[in-house]
Amino acid sequence: MSKLKICGLKTEADVEIINETQPDYCGFIVDYPKSKRSLDPNEACRLAEKVLKTVKTVAVFVDEPMETVVKTMASFDMAQLHGNESERYIEELKKRTGKLVIKAVIPKNSADVEYFCKTKADYLLFDAGKGEGRAFNWEILKNVRPSRKYFLAGGLNEGNIGSALDALDPYAIDVSSGAESDGKKDYSKVRRITEFLKSNQERRNDDDRV
Template identity: 30%
Template sequence: MRIKICGITCQEDARLADHAGADAIGVVLFSDSPRSVSPEKAKEIFKAAGPYMGRVCVSHTDSSEDLAQILDLHPTAIQISYPHTLPEDRTVQVIRVIKPGDPIPQSADAIIVDASMGKGTLYDHTYAQQIIAMSKIPVILAGGLNPENVSEAVRTLRPYAVDVASGVESAPGIKDQKKVLSFVKNAREAEYGA
């Protein structure tokens, strides 16, 4: 199972996620979210993370110009909700965002069940369970996860990955060291049955 700490807004939090044992960090771009950063800032954040850390650009933009700037950052993956058409020969993985009522997209390398989109609203357990059971591609769970509930989510749903933003913050866009460390520890222990 993989763990992504999303909504990273500074280099220190990128290093914190890496130190805690997360597999990926996410930066939000072209958004009105308090976690949104500029492409220049995203580049600095990505540079601060270690060489084995996944780098994910998250955006709900419908602009092809914004998407081009995101792709110029050379992320490991892009997490998008708008149905952009991407080239077949792309080198970046595409994670499509879905919420209850959405079909499973055909053109994705993974899907993220996320009706919350950084607002801390708890995921729908039944919907997540159905999507995980029927999807042929990896399913990432997000929405309202925090150090207290991630263990149960991992044990009962067994997603490919878990994704957290507001659940490990002291303020929007500011990660809390203790919460990040606890989240990763609790997710890993649940994964291995500790």
């Protein structure tokens, strides 16, 4: 079953939705003013600590100073790096925090995908941009080797998640704007996406038994 990450939480109401629907991961964007979902590091930590322990919390950073990231990670389970962080940066962050790292990348073609798969990050996240909510050509991911676990992001919503799962086999689906209505996280959408992923897996299991 592909796991689910709901990203871009900003309020206590968002946290309540997460605690009730129980996706596998939830993400908070930290100190990135270009995003309307950005939070001050202290506020991000405060909200993350209200998330039930059954849901892994992810702090999303974009070219943030190492010291800020290390300090913030005391309140989070995983870090997601969405900028131009180097492999040396990734190694140092893992060493200093002991936390898992997701490296977000924007592939343009299959050669890009092959190159990014060499990262020392624990997971990759393939996206079309830095939270713009756009989809990209999923075909270029078809040859990602099974040992390289990745999150699939970029314009995913109730209408196209099924197509993404039919085309690919991502470790996790990452949804942000697709789980919102009027710019706010929507409980009904999060619940339906969660239930869809569960039912899709049950269907695949039934097909495997035939």
